[in-house]
Amino acid sequence: MPDASPPRGTAAELAASIAGDIASGALPPGQHLAAQPLADRYGVSRFPVAQALRHLASQGVVVAEPRRGFFVAADAVARLAGTTPPPAGLSATYFAIAEDRLSGRLPDSISEAAMRERYGLSKGALAQLLDRIAAEGWAERRPGYGWRFSSVLTTPDAMGQTYRLRQAIEPASLMEPGYHLEPATVTRLRLVEQHMLAGGIETASADALYERGVRFHEAIVGASGNPFFLEALQRVNRIRRLLVYRSLVDRRRFWRQAEEHLAILDLLQQKRQAEAAALLREHLGHVVESLEAMRPLMEQGNRGPEPTDTP
Known part of the structure; x- marks a missing residue:
């Protein structure tokens, strides 16, 4: 039985992101929503993915099939029409970091402590964002000290x-x-x-x-x-x-x-x-x-x- 309780934190953000991609057509009806590809896509672990999918299943946006997993429902877009997504949260912070980098307000190298203070993030939330950014190839961890941003694609x-x-x-x-x-x-x-x-x-x-x-x-x-x-x-x-x-x-x-x-x-x-x-x-x-x-x-x-x- 899907969990009908509202998700919190990362799972809530993830549920909103998945719903947004379904509404836009990026995740079309019938699409298999495998946990690991979704975790890789959104830069999170498998645990919040499972929570987000159970919540979306309780809303009828995705369908849970025994021994097969979750799939985008045939009428998912119609179900999402007119609904109000939760606050952007981590997604908004991600775009703020991207814009700050493009605008020259973030230096080439920065410590995690400075990042947490600048964006008001917990260690866990910052780790999720930096993991996503690293997977996308525009930042990498510096040995023993913070992170270094790539300058390859900023022009x-x-x-x-x-x-x-x-x-x-x-x-x-x-x-x-x-x-x-x-x-x-x-x-x-x-x-x-x-x-x-x-x-x-x-x-x-x-x-x-x-x-x-x-x-x-x-x-x-x-x-x-x-x-x-x-x-x-x-x-x-x-x-x-x-x-x-x-x-x-x-x-x-x-x-x-x-x-x-x-x-x-x-x-x-x-x-x-x-x-x-x-x-x-x-x-x-x-x-x-x-x-x-x-x-x-x-x-x-x-x-x-x-x-x-x-x-």
């Missing part, structure tokens, strides 16, 4: 470099011998894009928007059967996340992206690989153009703290 130029790399490897993956995208995968990806065009672009969290794009591109590249293409893309996706969040402020470009995603799926479904590869290369080029247009916004942080900021 639009670096962001453009990641997309040019993707332009080289992603279209090539579609031309691999034996390329095969499962019909069920096409259906799942199509539903997410249709949900985005139906209004999800405006309501999805930054996390959900990012994950939706990651899942689309990793799914079509993974269908190549060549693990080297997929591993290269996954590595790029982990380390580019930080700067992407600032680019999500302007969501107008996502309408075009969703339409292009659907067009790429149409071509792949028709086995027109060369045309799909050409459209994918053009699609990634459009993103580079959009990033250039947003360069002033993305460069805000490189000028250092505002005069009103305190040390």
Whole structure:
């Protein structure tokens, strides 16, 4: 029997994050919600994942199947419509850290004590956030003293470099011998894009928007059967996340992206690989153009703290 008592702390945050991703279409109906992948995705342990899933099951948002685990309910989005999510909590702090880093208000190196004081966090909450940040590749623990933040992806130029790399490897993956995208995968990806065009672009969290794009591109590249293409893309996706969040402020470009995603799926479904590869290369080029247009916004942080900021 699912636990109907409201979750607290990390489990409450996690339940809200999972619900948000379900509402946005990033976790579509029927999706298996395995504990370890969810723990990796949100940077937590398996224990709060289980608590969050039991709570969502009590609300009918997910379904618990004996000996199979939890799955997103068929009517999950309808059930979530009109509900008010709990306060953002750790998610808000995560984005505050990301923005402070991009804005130059966080130094390259900082102690955990200074982080706890700056953001008003407990040791446990900070550990969860830093574990997530480390997994995403923009910070690493310093031996014996605090954490060091990466400076690799804090500029639009670096962001453009990641997309040019993707332009080289992603279209090539579609031309691999034996390329095969499962019909069920096409259906799942199509539903997410249709949900985005139906209004999800405006309501999805930054996390959900990012994950939706990651899942689309990793799914079509993974269908190549060549693990080297997929591993290269996954590595790029982990380390580019930080700067992407600032680019999500302007969501107008996502309408075009969703339409292009659907067009790429149409071509792949028709086995027109060369045309799909050409459209994918053009699609990634459009993103580079959009990033250039947003360069002033993305460069805000490189000028250092505002005069009103305190040390």
